[in-house]
Amino acid sequence: MGHQPLSNSPGFDADFRQHFRDLLVWRRDVRRFRTDKLPDGLLERLLDLACLAPSVGLSQPWRFVRVDDPVRRESVRAEFEHCNAEALAAQSLERAGLYASLKLAGLREAPCHLAVFVDPDPAQGAGLGRRTMPETLAYSAVAAIQTLWLAARAEGIGLGWVSILRPAVMNGLLDVPADWRLVGYLCIGYPAEPDDVPELERAHWEHRRPLSEVLLER
Numbered sequence: 001m002g003h004q005p006l007s008n009s010p011g012f013d014a015d016f017r018q019h020f021r022d023l024l025v026w027r028r029d030v031r032r033f034r035t036d037k038l039p040d041g042l043l044e045r046l047l048d049l050a051c052l053a054p055s056v057g058l059s060q061p062w063r064f065v066r067v068d069d070p071v072r073r074e075s076v077r078a079e080f081e082h083c084n085a086e087a088l089a090a091q092s093l094e095r096a097g098l099y100a101s102l103k104l105a106g107l108r109e110a111p112c113h114l115a116v117f118v119d120p121d122p123a124q125g126a127g128l129g130r131r132t133m134p135e136t137l138a139y140s141a142v143a144a145i146q147t148l149w150l151a152a153r154a155e156g157i158g159l160g161w162v163s164i165l166r167p168a169v170m171n172g173l174l175d176v177p178a179d180w181r182l183v184g185y186l187c188i189g190y191p192a193e194p195d196d197v198p199e200l201e202r203a204h205w206e207h208r209r210p211l212s213e214v215l216l217e218r
């Protein structure tokens with residue numbers, strides 16, 4: 001027996017909770033995409049849902065940049081290749097072979113590219129809540145990305161987060177204000193194959209730990 005919904009607030013029943021759990025389990029980082037385009041207007045609809053995310057002081061500091069220009073996309077891919085080669089060179093001898101075998105971005109195949117930045121000093125919100133923790137602005141943008149990730153998956157669409165990029169270089173490549181800070185570069189499209197296990201776990205790079213390892217009690 002859950003709480004009775006108040007007036008017009010929706011109730012969420014056990015079926016919904018099971019579906020919601022499925023959504024969380026099947027939300028995976030996707031790097032292997034089909035190349036089919038997303039239907040017109042779908043990205044905008046998903047971004048409207050992403051904007052329902054919480055934000056510090058209701059500042060909504062996320063800034064979305066849809067990248068369609070093939071020349072800019074190619075420069076982003078080259079920037080990723082550069083950073084990924086450096087990351088490979090920094091791997092230990094034991095890990096380098098496995099790292100080299102990982103697919104860490106779907107930049108070539110994904111039909112939709114979206115850069116997410118944070119505005120470090122938005123007028124909206126009048127500074128509420130971020131005096132001692134200015135990083136809460138970036139956390140708010142992350143909350144929007146997570147909301148987008150779930151909303152996309154609910155439509156059968158996958159999202160892959162690419163962070164192997166130099167933020168300052170990305171501001172130049174995408175011609176956005178110099179003080180915006182890159183939070184994530186997202187590849188979006190239909191997954192080649194949905195999965196309920198993280199690809200890095202399937203590739204034996206890392207495995208998920210039980211809650212007991214991260215929950216402290218005081």
Ligand SMILES: Cc1cc2nc3c(=O)[nH]c(=O)nc-3n(C[C@H](O)[C@H](O)[C@H](O)COP(=O)(O)O)c2cc1C
Binds near residue numbers: 105
């Ligand atoms: C902040 C952040 C940055 C990430 N950057 C990358 C990346 O550059 N390349 C990549 O392949 N995956 C990236 N990922 C995805 C993670 O590897 C992935 O979330 C993790 O392995 C767990 O897998 P899952 O998302 O399928 O549960 C990133 C995820 C987060 C949250």
